[in-house]
Amino acid sequence: MTFHLFRLECVRMLRDPRYLALGVVTPIGFYLLFATIFGGDPTRPGELKGTVEIMVAMAAYGAIWGALSATGPRLAHERSSGWLEQLRSMPVTVRQLLVAKLAAGLAVALPALVLVCVTAAAAKDVRLEAWQWAALVPAMWLGTLPFALLGVVVGLLVGPEAAFPLSYGLYMAASALGGLWVPPARLSAPLQDVAHALPTYRLADLGWRIAAGHAPTWADVAVLAAWSAGFVALAVLAQGRGPRRARTGAASAATAG
Amino acid sequence: METAIALDGATKRFGELTAVDGLSLTIGRGATVALLGANGAGKSTTVAMLMGLLPPDEGEVTVAGRAPRQAVVEGTIAAMLQDSGLMPGVTAAELVRLARRMYPAPLRVEEALELAGLRDQARRRVDRMSGGQVQRLKFALVAVAGADTMLLDEPTRALDVQGRREFWSAMRNCAAAGRTIVFATHYLDEVEENAERVVVMARGRVVADGTPARIREAGGRAVVRFRVPAGETLPTLPGEVVREHGWATVRSATPDEVVRRLAASDADWCDLRVSPPSLDDSFLALTGAGPAAQDGSAPHGTPPAQGTPADRRIAAASSAPQADSIARTESAQTQAAKTQAARAESARTAPEEARVR
16 A cells, blocks of 8 residues: 555656756756866865766755655645545555655655766766765665655644745755755865754765765764654654644534534 | 444534534444534534544444444445545546555446546546546545445535536445445435435434434425415415415415315415425424525525524424434424424325334
């Protein structure tokens, strides 16, 4: 059942022009733009080439929006539109539903990740070893999990009007502070400390390390895992009080008689 | 008769408001039952309890002898809820296919879409459907389940006349297949044609329970109309007489007696017609929504009920504790209502009576 829900969730994302614009086309477009402007900057020894660094940053940037937009705004909308109510009257558990949503969030994060890398290789002549590609894409893909979880939290806590701007605002802020727009090395020291605590920076750092020929650090994995655990906890709390707050239960039944 | 649905003293409160108040009701397998009541009568709350969406504060609710949620998970019961919505961005067929996979003994997707009258819209996106089509799709999601019991909360809302006709025809197919069907509505005409049993609810309680014919007799008065020249003297008739535009309209609990007296008199009357009590009148009388009769929805071209003794009956009905059958309700009613109920038991309605459980 979870699989069929998951499949439909993906189908509707791929038919959604807003997702295609923000979650696929935008990161590719930004990559081409930034790689053209800054890609040729001279690099110091040990630093990644601009075209590679920006590839990883934009791949993360696109993947994050895929994961976040498939969960947050959609879940909030479904809570108020009555689709969750409809599912609650069918043989589906809330858990199956949320697992399907999370899986769909991860699934629709993948196109941006892969396509930005393909664009980099094709248009900007980025060359990595085969093992680097094979490690970079799956590692960054798994690294989007905390963002899919954040979406679930947003979707469970916020109404349909607020969910999109809130998701987008968090996304932009975390991307900027996490060094996806400006190389983190160019941020001031206090801002670097902030960046190092953010999952956006850590997601990109997975890719930067692999692209530089190293293994990701334990700090990357630990920070991403910590955010994930925090969001799971929040989601469980929100779910506990969710049904009664949404118009699914008491309120609608009382007014509709 | 196996029991499909049982509520035993079920009570649900929302703060100050008691939405369902000690509701006891048993519905046998294969029955087609209407839950009739005004907005706020407790119909949707009852449906929500039967689907396990709301736990009762008191009392017990079972579906096919199980806890409601278990019956839902096993696919024994499926519901068309009033406030539910659908997943946007997918087609009707995709959504029905999803629902189909959740149930152990489903119908085919094409079959469900056909039943719901959506065969030609199978590939249409949910978010591009009209209100009526969405309503049909919600029915298709229930139909495809192939569940023993179908709960339909105001199923024909947003449907036009043609849509309603098709809907009820589909419903009768489901009923003929042996499914238990319980639908909540406030459309009286739908009740009469599509239910074999009517449970009238008001303020979270059952105020009447019987065949549509019997409900009709329980509260309303028959209407006798005939043409009579202005100024012509009429004999004393049992009932309320209104004369205008050369017509006399008599609203009476004893139409036979009206006709007998007319026939025995010398009055110059013609074009006599007798209409049975309107279901609207009985419904309003039973649920105590007297003033609403002024909205002019009375069938048979009769004038809206005015100054009926409804108020008295309402008071009586609402004070009757646990009034879960006509028999019990009427014991607290006025003599006039008793007379009508007695008439209802006469040969005219006997065949339908036999089906009351």
